[in-house]
Amino acid sequence: MANGRLYHLSHCTYTCQYHLVFAPRYREKILADNYIKQELKRIFKSIAKWKGFKIHAWHIGDDHIHLYFTILPKYSVAYAVAIIKGKSSAWIKKKTKKIPQGSLWNTGYYVSTAGLDEWAVKRYVENQSHHNITNLKLPLK
Secondary structure: OEEOOEEEOOOOEEOOEEEEEEOEHHHOOHHHOHHHHHHHHHHHHHHHHHHOOEEEEEEEOOOOEEEEEEOOOOOOHHHHHHHHHHHHHHHHHHHOOOOOOOOOEOOOOEEEEOHHHHHHHHHHHHOHHHHHHHHHOOOOO
16 A cells, blocks of 8 residues: 555545644543553554554653554544544543543644654654653753
8 A cells, every 4th residue: 555655545646644642631641551551552553454544653651642643535634533532532441440431532632744754753753752851851041
């Protein structure tokens, strides 16, 4: 399906790559548990396979998630985000009782197109844990 950075369908050639960031409701650190992180990775893989998304990189922090992924051109970004957040919330709640009742995810999110900076976005997402530690060491002026 992929040829370098371009994807092909019978009727189009495309590259619909996005960087998505979203957080649990009230920015709680409920994602700190390793079991929940592993289950979310498995769930994101299942959603990607089901909908034809391709996940290039991800980082599941203690209080937020970064996903760098490609979607099919027939889907809107809002639809892709709704599927990712909605299904992951429902499926993780069935797997563990550690998640509080109510909505798991905050209603808002950040999304941007990767475009020509795709490698910079991918490196940023993959190095998120190192990036956060580095930022904490910056001196205040």
